[in-house]
Amino acid sequence: MDKDGRAAPYDDGALLTIGAFARASRLSPKALRLYDELGLLPPARVDPHSGYRHYAPAQLERARLVAWLRRLGMPLARIREVCELAPEAAAVAVAAYWAQVEADTAARRDLAAFLVDQLERKNTAMTTPHTPLTMRYAALTDQGLVRPAHQDAAHAGPRLLAVADGYGPDGGQAAKAAIEALQVLEDQDLSSADLLGALEEAAHRAHRAHRAHRADPAAAETTGSTLTALLRSGTQLALLHVGDSRAYVLRDSGLFQITHDHSLVQSLIDEGRLTPEEAASHPQRAQLLRSLDASTEFAPDLQLLEARPGERYLLCTDGLTGVVPAETVQQALTAAGDPDRAVRELIRLAREAGAPDNVACVVAEMTVA
Template structure:
């Protein structure tokens, strides 16, 4: 895999300064012929899309979603309304390829963005599907998004343990996606801006091969986002690379008295 480059962006806030550094990569893995993942990592929006449906249908779906979200990121004005409008357009793009797509075609869309428009600048995660956003804060890793999957519903109902879910036959079955037969309204979670936070956005190709604590280990060993991404990708491939693998790592450095530790709070 080629070297993964770390990028940086600085934002001046009313009462401080935000410095963000990040890196991203995607890989076909060791068992798939086509990479149906797509990645967008352009401040202020970071997204992973994991497509599904037919040999190229999933690739069409994930690429359509990212292509429609890119102008939203470039505008700098990321809002739920803008995101959902872009995803609605992506659904039409997917449907425009009837030779390769059907009602079973779709893509996860998972990530987060920086909202500087409010009086209290903050992050917002978005999620449709079973790709994930993790936050490492004060030495603890937390999965912020909730998987839209059959096994997660079984876990929530108390019918399945997390350990049993790892090898469940319905492990790849998701209950929501961006596609012709699904809603394009993501789940949103608001997160405070806190100095020292680190985010990971990834497709399930990473979490099939690395535990949450494995992800945290590579972050703790590598302060540079590019190095952390490369090491996680290499480890996932060495552990089997059973699916396409995508990962984004984002480091947050914020100056200003108000940006000290606090807990995530959900809308």
């Protein structure tokens, strides 16, 4: 059998049909077809007339290894790597993967605790008087050390926090316009308003204006922006998100990412076709699936959060998260004396890491009024 899992010269009579091979390997025919398409487990022979796949018995060992690794939850991209290794090196790779799984499980356990707490807060909020909160905040952007233009924008105010990461020929203006469209919410009475509705409608106005004023609808290179924003009224926070900028909350139990990237590489990670390590250097890591873009419909994620005293919220563009590890971000947010010092330290860390992209950071701290 060669390194691609394809059998050496074979005897037609010894080959197994895809059904027989599926039963022997405990992989479904559907899975075998997918693994063939990915080059992970190609058949020994494909009938040129019927297209039927046939497998050699010698391929069963690789197939069973693939099945076991899938039962572990290993992504297909990593399975391909393990299958190319010698047994000793493969054992080391599986052990390293499982160590990462255990670390990720611990992180998900913390996330589950965060979600349970968030849901319990919503129930408590219906029966318990709110503790009046105020918000300290700061925003800072930086062009970075490589980009010839600055296309990130940020805003921090008493009610609104927002970051935007522009792209394309007029990305800087697109990001600025997205933020400005939301800033009108600073002056509105939101005490009895539908926070999510108000935030979403302001963002939709920005999208409609961007569509109406795009310079050349037929241009080969589009212009657009990400947009991540929090709108506050009392203890409630409305979150709107589209693109690959991010929002985090820092609590006693840790730092939690409360947005999900709308990017090609994140979708591949979600499908198990790419590992987070591979995503960092993927040639299409900047490709967005959703954004505030004149050529696409605007479909943001929306959620309502309940804030507590002592929490810190971070909104940032990928110029920070692309070069500064989450652990380092958490340490900086925890150690900073106030939001202003926090944003300055985060920008410093991005520049220290080379700052290949523009950077925008907003930090807010909830305190008892």
